[in-house]
Amino acid sequence: MATAEVTAPAGHGEGHGHVTNTGLSNEKLAMWTFLGSECLLFGALISAYFLYRGRSATGPTPEDIYDIPYTSVSSFVLLMSSLTMVLALAAIQRGDHRRLRVWLMATALLGASFIAGQVYEFTSFIREGLTIRTNLFGSSFYVLTGFHGVHVTLGIVMLLSLWNLSLRGKLPQSRSEVVEIAGLYWHFVDVVWIVIFTVIYLIPS
Amino acid sequence: MTTVLEPAAVPEAGARPDTTILRRPTDAKGIWSWMTTVDHKRIGILYGVTAFVFFILGGVEALLMRLQLARPNGTVLSADAYNQLFTMHGTTMVFLVIMPMSAAFFNYLAPLQIGARDVAFPRLNAFSYWAFLFGGIFLYSSFFLGGAPNGGWFGYAPNTSITYSPGHNIDFWVFGLQILGIASTVGAVNLIVTILNMRAPGMTLMRMPVFTWMTLVSSFLILFAMPIITVALFLLMFDRNFGANFFNPAAGGDPLLWQHLFWLFGHPEVYILILPAMGMVSEILPVFARKPLFGYPVIVFSGIAIGFMGWGVWVHHMFAVGLGPVAVSAFSISTMFIAVPTGVKIFNWLGTVWKGSIKFSTPMLFAMGFIAMFTIGGLSGVTHSVSPHDRQQTDTYYVVAHFHYVLFGGALFGIMGGLYYWWPKVFGYLLDEKLGKLNFWTWFVGFNLTFAPMHWLGLQGMPRRIYTYDESLGLNFLNMVATVGSFVIAASTMVFIYNIWWSARRRTGLSAPDDPWDARTLEWATSSPPPDYNFATQPVAHSVDTFWHEKYSEDDEGRPVRRQPAEAASTAVAVADGGGDGDADGDRAAGPARAPTAAELGIHMPSPSYYPIVAALGIPIICYGMLYGRDSGSNYVVAVIGALVLFGAIYGWGMEPSAEPEEDHDDHGGEHQPALVGGDPAELEAGAAEGAAAAGGGNGDGAPSSDGGDGGDGGDEGAGDGDGDGKEA
Numbered sequence: 044m045a046t047a048e049v050t051a052p053a054g055h056g057e058g059h060g061h062v063t064n065t066g067l068s069n070e071k072l073a074m075w076t077f078l079g080s081e082c083l084l085f086g087a088l089i090s091a092y093f094l095y096r097g098r099s100a101t102g103p104t105p106e107d108i109y110d111i112p113y114t115s116v117s118s119f120v121l122l123m124s125s126l127t128m129v130l131a132l133a134a135i136q137r138g139d140h141r142r143l144r145v146w147l148m149a150t151a152l153l154g155a156s157f158i159a160g161q162v163y164e165f166t167s168f169i170r171e172g173l174t175i176r177t178n179l180f181g182s183s184f185y186v187l188t189g190f191h192g193v194h195v196t197l198g199i200v201m202l203l204s205l206w207n208l209s210l211r212g213k214l215p216q217s218r219s220e221v222v223e224i225a226g227l228y229w230h231f232v233d234v235v236w237i238v239i240f241t242v243i244y245l246i247p248s
Numbered sequence: 249m250t251t252v253l254e255p256a257a258v259p260e261a262g263a264r265p266d267t268t269i270l271r272r273p274t275d276a277k278g279i280w281s282w283m284t285t286v287d288h289k290r291i292g293i294l295y296g297v298t299a300f301v302f303f304i305l306g307g308v309e310a311l312l313m314r315l316q317l318a319r320p321n322g323t324v325l326s327a328d329a330y331n332q333l334f335t336m337h338g339t340t341m342v343f344l345v346i347m348p349m350s351a352a353f354f355n356y357l358a359p360l361q362i363g364a365r366d367v368a369f370p371r372l373n374a375f376s377y378w379a380f381l382f383g384g385i386f387l388y389s390s391f392f393l394g395g396a397p398n399g400g401w402f403g404y405a406p407n408t409s410i411t412y413s414p415g416h417n418i419d420f421w422v423f424g425l426q427i428l429g430i431a432s433t434v435g436a437v438n439l440i441v442t443i444l445n446m447r448a449p450g451m452t453l454m455r456m457p458v459f460t461w462m463t464l465v466s467s468f469l470i471l472f473a474m475p476i477i478t479v480a481l482f483l484l485m486f487d488r489n490f491g492a493n494f495f496n497p498a499a500g501g502d503p504l505l506w507q508h509l510f511w512l513f514g515h516p517e518v519y520i521l522i523l524p525a526m527g528m529v530s531e532i533l534p535v536f537a538r539k540p541l542f543g544y545p546v547i548v549f550s551g552i553a554i555g556f557m558g559w560g561v562w563v564h565h566m567f568a569v570g571l572g573p574v575a576v577s578a579f580s581i582s583t584m585f586i587a588v589p590t591g592v593k594i595f596n597w598l599g600t601v602w603k604g605s606i607k608f609s610t611p612m613l614f615a616m617g618f619i620a621m622f623t624i625g626g627l628s629g630v631t632h633s634v635s636p637h638d639r640q641q642t643d644t645y646y647v648v649a650h651f652h653y654v655l656f657g658g659a660l661f662g663i664m665g666g667l668y669y670w671w672p673k674v675f676g677y678l679l680d681e682k683l684g685k686l687n688f689w690t691w692f693v694g695f696n697l698t699f700a701p702m703h704w705l706g707l708q709g710m711p712r713r714i715y716t717y718d719e720s721l722g723l724n725f726l727n728m729v730a731t732v733g734s735f736v737i738a739a740s741t742m743v744f745i746y747n748i749w750w751s752a753r754r755r756t757g758l759s760a761p762d763d764p765w766d767a768r769t770l771e772w773a774t775s776s777p778p779p780d781y782n783f784a785t786q787p788v789a790h791s792v793d794t795f796w797h798e799k800y801s802e803d804d805e806g807r808p809v810r811r812q813p814a815e816a817a818s819t820a821v822a823v824a825d826g827g828g829d830g831d832a833d834g835d836r837a838a839g840p841a842r843a844p845t846a847a848e849l850g851i852h853m854p855s856p857s858y859y860p861i862v863a864a865l866g867i868p869i870i871c872y873g874m875l876y877g878r879d880s881g882s883n884y885v886v887a888v889i890g891a892l893v894l895f896g897a898i899y900g901w902g903m904e905p906s907a908e909p910e911e912d913h914d915d916h917g918g919e920h921q922p923a924l925v926g927g928d929p930a931e932l933e934a935g936a937a938e939g940a941a942a943a944g945g946g947n948g949d950g951a952p953s954s955d956g957g958d959g960g961d962g963g964d965e966g967a968g969d970g971d972g973d974g975k976e977a
Binding site: 063064065067069072073076077079080081083084087088091094095098099100101175176178179181182183185186190204 | 368369433436437438440441444445446447471472473474475476478479480482483486487490491492493494498499500501502505509512902
């Protein structure tokens, strides 16, 4: 978890200058590396979805069940959270801790709204007769979007932890990189959603 | 000089962080010190010992199978037991032996070879190890809980779906591999960051030892390959636990999805297994041929090329599936192509030993054995790339022979060479040469007796994974030879264990100097075994094989000439520690009798922690909960408890600083780490006095810290020498 390691000065007797060979701090490089791994995770899930597109033996099919305007709105909410994330980082970089907390909380709430939307969407799909057991579409849809939802949820936990740290005065300006690293994760999750939204909702099968 | 605060620092109360769940472990010896260690060297040893235990277990499984197959219509094992044994043998040797044995070398050596004090994230490193250990125990607990996995190490769906494998066997495999995947991925992130970010001054990428290079390439392969099998295992888990249809043919599920995902992971995995051994061999050959590695950049780039091309050949595991001529031809060609960088490496190794003054010590024997055996395995691999040929060989013992020549003849020969080569560095004593040579020759003969006959058995049509064969098939003699060979390997392993025991008893006679082999890389520049901080002074790299060039200069004809100790020392300790606090005199050759502790040197090392092992413990609890939750009507309470353990530990971990602050630590960077000085007491005292002065200032204002939660409890615990001085001041 990013917030776990970023509190850790590497402790190598080299002081805190973090003079690294790449110029990136260890924590930030680790996050980039981890996100590289995540690309393959989502890549494999999206491939599985693609493979099974239009191959379900029974309905309901995506055309029967998708509510694209609704999902577009919740996608918009998630994308806006990237904007508030950027504002949070800008706030801590200029030492404005109150605005940092405002924007962190805004980001977390926008993310939570997206998750609430996903819960509603899943519930209504299940009422319309699509479960993970129903057909190939149901299996691949729920697993792919569910994995993304879990990632957003972990991101929300991260944001709330940062908010809490800041409230207790443990997130000084000098550690703004923590917010930046959490932001990297958050933006990644958003970008993945753009891909998922495009390939599973917008491209007709 | 100690009262300077960064303007943005938030003063903390002097009390320790109120969020601590578990106190900081303080044991320096005994079992708790090992369970809470974050020292990369100790973690490396833990990896090695654990992997060796699993090697014995996997070996016993193999011996049982060979006993069953020694004679036609064998009755030692039932068909079901045989299925469990070959599944666990493959899974064990890949995930619990070769990968963690490589991880042992990665962890121990990579930081030493790049001149670092530890890995980038010491606690994550401990977490990786514990997750690996618990994953292995989880897998093996299946033997006592209703039967081990029995679907092959590749676990082809839908054979592994709940319809065809209703027991828990496959569940143990699915969840066990998931745990091991977490361990490897976390470890890979850690090593990549360490190698990219923490190299000593002057240690450019193209001056890194080849082993470190191969560590980097393997880590990238792990990083990108593991998520793919993670997805495959998740899909299978959703099928088995929640009734999804990914591999359910009745709902249109496609068995090919599993095969593609598995082999897209599985083929890079092959290179994850072999590249570390290639790195070890590339370290051993130049030392015992007393020549520089021939074509260092070419070897490095071949390793990188293998890393890339390894992603484009996976379909050769599926030639018999029926993917059509275009796909098969394309992957045939790419598979032939990947033999090129491999061949380049082999010729470079030959070039390295060519006309060298070769010394056939045990590590060298294993390294030479590696080249020969791996070449045979590589050539039989090329025969697989010819798809018509491959159709004849698929699922026969020829394939078994092939991959044992690369994984045993390659990876395990390399690892054995590495063990003999680095043993004195790690444990401070040499392994006996006579026993070592006996170990090598029995190993070599036993290996070839076991696996060479399998080529013929395969070409005669003996299929893999059968538990009996009929007397009339003409397979009797070669099977008996293979069984005899496998027991020769077992005897050889006993020789190795005996050698460890015998040499340890005689360790005073065999105690190792810092540089017993006259080696070339930085790990030999420190003591044997190295102190917990690795290097007292920050090493500086001036070239490839920088340690060699500190020891030798060249005469007019390019022959190495040993430098005089004084001369050597002056180059060796030309130190600049980033902050410019280096000190340039001191003589490493005439080091102190007792190595000074990190605290005496003012080196700030990460502190041990309970959280990694607790966090890792949460994961198998989740898995047992998932596994048995299905039986109890989707009652996943235990899994939730495991998740709470995991997240609680991660939370405590996040709130715990990685190193207990010492008084002079946080605010002033490297300002007064006393520069090291091979044991000059005056200098040391000066350093301690400086630290004490710093401590006085620090304690006075509650050790305010730019790191927020980190500050605060300086001097409360872990009182080393420096701490004591600080309080007095």
